[in-house]
Structures are given as C-alpha cells and as structure tokens.
Amino acid sequence: MAYVEVRMWRFMKPAHIRWLESMAEKHKLSSPSKALRCCVNCVATAANDNEPWIGSFEHENSCTYILSDEERQEGPVFQLAKQQLDWIDGIRSVQAYPDQFIHRALFLLQIIKHCQNLDENTVFGIIRCKTSVSECEGAKIASNNSA
Numbered sequence: 001m002a003y004v005e006v007r008m009w010r011f012m013k014p015a016h017i018r019w020l021e022s023m024a025e026k027h028k029l030s031s032p033s034k035a036l037r038c039c040v041n042c043v044a045t046a047a048n049d050n051e052p053w054i055g056s057f058e059h060e061n062s063c064t065y066i067l068s069d070e071e072r073q074e075g076p077v078f079q080l081a082k083q084q085l086d087w088i089d090g091i092r093s094v095q096a097y098p099d100q101f102i103h104r105a106l107f108l109l110q111i112i113k114h115c116q117n118l119d120e121n122t123v124f125g126i127i128r129c130k131t132s133v134s135e136c137e138g139a140k141i142a143s144n145n146s147a
Contacts, residue, residue, distance in 0.1 A: 003033070003079030009067060010075060011105045016112050017076055027124040033079040035124070036108065039115040040084045042123045067102065078108075 020032035029035050085104065092103045115123045 001081065004082055004085055005077050006080055006085070006104055006108065007072070007077050007101070008075045008105050008108065009071060009102075011109050012076055012112075016109065019116060020112070023120070023124060027120070029124070031079075036078050036112070037080055037084065038124050039111050040080060040088070040108070042115060042118070042126070043111045044084070044087050067099075072101075 017032065020035045023029070023038075024032050024035040027035070027038075029038070088104055088107050089100060091107065092100065
C-alpha cells in the first residue's frame, strides 16, 4: 500500500515520538507510522460515536500558525493512508486553518494526545480496517485464528 507523507514540524514533542516508538515496539508494529495509523483509525472509528473533543477541536485550536519555508522542512515525517488524510481534511475548517498541512499536524497531535489517555488495547489491540471487513486481510487472519 502506498502512503502519503505528513510532516509534523515543531508541533510534535520528543515525548510524543518516544510514545509512538514504544507503542510500535510493544505491540510489534512495523514502525511509529503504523502506531500513528492505529491511533487515527481508533479515533476515526470512535468519531462515529460522536467523540466530543473532535467537534470542539476547531474552536479550541483556531488560530493562525505561520511556518517559514525552512521550518516546513523540519520535524519528523509519518506515513498515513490516503483515506486517513481524507478523513482529517474533511474535519478541517478552512476559516480556522487555511493551511491544510498545519491543520493535519495539529490534528494528528490531538489524536496522539487522546490515544495516550486511552487503554492501549483499545488503540492497538483491535483490528480496524479502512475497507470492509470481508476485504481486510488482518480481519480474515483474526477470524481464522479465533475459529
């Protein structure tokens, strides 16, 4: 699967990176990017249950961030699926966040902070699929293993 790169710039602190690295190692995930994708899937799935912090994100964080060209080249890079970015972009208020890339970074940071406060099994122990379960290889394997 091809992934889209998302740069986190100065918004992500070393503690957030260490948490993603430790979760990737602890849960035998391929990379910190995979840990972040699990977080996004967890929150996106819960969004259907009307997670209250998602709706208030734009209002609480609406301000203008300006990054220089040099700053746009700094910071860690993570790989997300296009469907995940489409979901994140769909939440963006253009008035609050005219810069789509800054919105992505700030929203991903909120997702990480939210997931740090959840039970690890809720975030990393549940197989969530971007497509239907019948098409999801992970779900097929889990189903076969539980039978």
